[in-house]
Amino acid sequence: MSAVAQNNVESQPLPGEAPPPFDENVHKPLVRKPIGGTIVSVYTDEEKRHGWFSVEPSAPYFRIKEDDIKAVITECGLKLAPENAERPLNAWRNNRTAALAGRFDPRLFAPLELVHTKDAVEGQDGRVQWLIDNPDPKLLRLDEDKRGQVDYREMRKVINVPQHTALAVLHPPVPGSDGVDIYGTVITPKPVKEATLTAGNGVKYDDKDHTFYSEIDGHVLLKDGKLVVEPVYTVSGDVNLNVGNIDFRGTVDVKNDVLDGFVIRASAAVQIGGVLGDASIFAGADISVAGGFTGGGEKGKGKVETKQNFRAKYMLNASVHAMGDVVVESQIINCNVACAGRLSMPQGTLIGGHILALGGIECATIGADLGTHTILDITLDNFSTAETQTLDAEVKRKDAELQKLKRGISDYLEDPGKLKALNEKRRLPIIEKLKQFKMLMTELEALQVERKAVIDPLRKNLCEEIIVHKRIYAGTDIRINRCRQTYVKDLLGPIKIVPNYDRGSVTVNVYTGGAAEKKKS
Numbered sequence: 001m002s003a004v005a006q007n008n009v010e011s012q013p014l015p016g017e018a019p020p021p022f023d024e025n026v027h028k029p030l031v032r033k034p035i036g037g038t039i040v041s042v043y044t045d046e047e048k049r050h051g052w053f054s055v056e057p058s059a060p061y062f063r064i065k066e067d068d069i070k071a072v073i074t075e076c077g078l079k080l081a082p083e084n085a086e087r088p089l090n091a092w093r094n095n096r097t098a099a100l101a102g103r104f105d106p107r108l109f110a111p112l113e114l115v116h117t118k119d120a121v122e123g124q125d126g127r128v129q130w131l132i133d134n135p136d137p138k139l140l141r142l143d144e145d146k147r148g149q150v151d152y153r154e155m156r157k158v159i160n161v162p163q164h165t166a167l168a169v170l171h172p173p174v175p176g177s178d179g180v181d182i183y184g185t186v187i188t189p190k191p192v193k194e195a196t197l198t199a200g201n202g203v204k205y206d207d208k209d210h211t212f213y214s215e216i217d218g219h220v221l222l223k224d225g226k227l228v229v230e231p232v233y234t235v236s237g238d239v240n241l242n243v244g245n246i247d248f249r250g251t252v253d254v255k256n257d258v259l260d261g262f263v264i265r266a267s268a269a270v271q272i273g274g275v276l277g278d279a280s281i282f283a284g285a286d287i288s289v290a291g292g293f294t295g296g297g298e299k300g301k302g303k304v305e306t307k308q309n310f311r312a313k314y315m316l317n318a319s320v321h322a323m324g325d326v327v328v329e330s331q332i333i334n335c336n337v338a339c340a341g342r343l344s345m346p347q348g349t350l351i352g353g354h355i356l357a358l359g360g361i362e363c364a365t366i367g368a369d370l371g372t373h374t375i376l377d378i379t380l381d382n383f384s385t386a387e388t389q390t391l392d393a394e395v396k397r398k399d400a401e402l403q404k405l406k407r408g409i410s411d412y413l414e415d416p417g418k419l420k421a422l423n424e425k426r427r428l429p430i431i432e433k434l435k436q437f438k439m440l441m442t443e444l445e446a447l448q449v450e451r452k453a454v455i456d457p458l459r460k461n462l463c464e465e466i467i468v469h470k471r472i473y474a475g476t477d478i479r480i481n482r483c484r485q486t487y488v489k490d491l492l493g494p495i496k497i498v499p500n501y502d503r504g505s506v507t508v509n510v511y512t513g514g515a516a517e518k519k520k521s
Contacts, residue, residue: 022052022111030076036063042076043111048181051078051114053088055095066092073114079184084114120179120187126195129169131211133159135220135227158233159220160249167203167212167220167227170195202229217267218250238274239264252283257291261301269308276312278302286311286324293318297334305386309341314348323385325359338383340458346469350374356382360463364493367473377479378464380455391451395444402440409433466497467511478506 027043043052176189199205257274275291295302295318309324325341334352342359356377483499494511
């Protein structure tokens with residue numbers, strides 16, 4: 001959109017800006033008139049920002065007059081400052097004088113700039129500067145590994161933020177500035193637009209620094225132009241390639257299934273409304289599966305780790321590590337379960353696998369007709385946590401180093417007196433290795449003490465009992481602390497199995513649900 005400038009507004013060259021060179025392919029004639037045996041022209045560019053005056057060379061003298069030049073410029077309608085209007089006249093006078101004096105030079109007739117106006121400067125629309133990953137749900141955030149391959153499960157759709165995180169800055173629009181053409185007409189830039197973003201749930205906007213902040217821990221979403229932070233990450237359908245792996249600071253709520261191969265990490269609880277496939281879940285609170293958990297066995301990825309409790313309808317070929325209770329409704333088949341609390345399935349069947357439960361075990365049936373080997377374990381020393389796993393790995397590494405060192409100095413460990421028979425050259429390296437051996441032994445002892453300090457608080461969880469309501473089949477291996485028993489024939493319930501430390505075995509009592517129990521014959 002343009003407007004005609006006021007009469008006192010004149011087009012002038014930009015201060016300090018060099019004019020662009022004349023280019024006959026760019027600059028086209030506004031006026032081209034034959035006068036006095038020569039051609040007088042005024043040129044401009046397509047945008048009407050530059051004006052050039054030109055007189056074609058003629059000899060031996062000029063036959064045009066000053067009034068002719070003024071008339072051509074006036075006819076063009078150019079809006080010139082007085083000093084610019086004089087430029088072609090001064091040039092004409094100087095060139096005419098030179099030509100009449102016999103110093104005619106065609107180069108003196110190069111096009112002369114009359115006016116060089118300024119362009120309109122476009123403004124900048126208001127914009128949102130993201131201080132986190134852009135939460136636009138349409139964006140894909142895929143990373144290549146060292147081999148240049150992409151895991152399409154790792155789409156990083158979840159944007160986790162702690163409370164008080166700066167999320168985005170709202171920059172206001174920057175207006176442009178007017179330009180003017182060679183006729184003095186004002187050229188206005190396009191109107192600028194405000195950025196549209198408002199604070200929704202879990203987000204506040206600070207007017208002073210124009211910044212959005214999270215009010216809670218959670219994940220960032222864009223909903224209908226509003227920036228929100230939600231404490232629960234909800235998946236309305238399955239966890240599949242459309243969703244990708246989930247890593248969330250808070251609770252994850254999956255309405256349907258979690259398909260094979262996917263990973264969910266949550267600092268709080270995980271709720272699954274359908275079936276958990278051969279997938280992995282790591283949670284800081286309870287994990288509940290409305291359906292079952294079907295893993296892939298030893299070669300599969302089906303693994304669950306929670307700092308609290310785990311609940312499911314059934315488990316098959318899966319692995320669970322819980323720092324609380326494990327509650328299963330119907331059956332556990334060929335699974336590895338380790339929990340610091342109790343395994344509770346009073347109406348369920350347990351077949352195969354290895355169950356380690358510090359708080360005791362309660363099932364309807366254990367084992368199967370075919371004598372499937374099933375291990376039930378209530379042994380504190382066999383339980384591990386994330387901390388003890390790290391310690392155990394360090395113990396294993398140092399023990400291997402110790403055994404390797406021991407092979408070369410075993411004779412001197414058994415009989416240090418043998419060192420006296422060695423000359424100094426052979427004795428000194430052996431002494432150094434003995435010092436290293438002693439240091440490694442000290443480090444191993446310290447690691448064992450550290451592991452014990454981690455495990456000992458779990459001692460309060462110990463409940464050395466296994467309750468079977470219906471039947472325990474032959475092939476079941478019972479391990480309660482130092483007491484062991486493998487059954488070669490079936491036992492009918494209801495029974496309660498407890499350790500017998502005097503015999504290093506177990507005692508089977510009739511289970512009466514809390515009343516005085518009698519030893520089962």
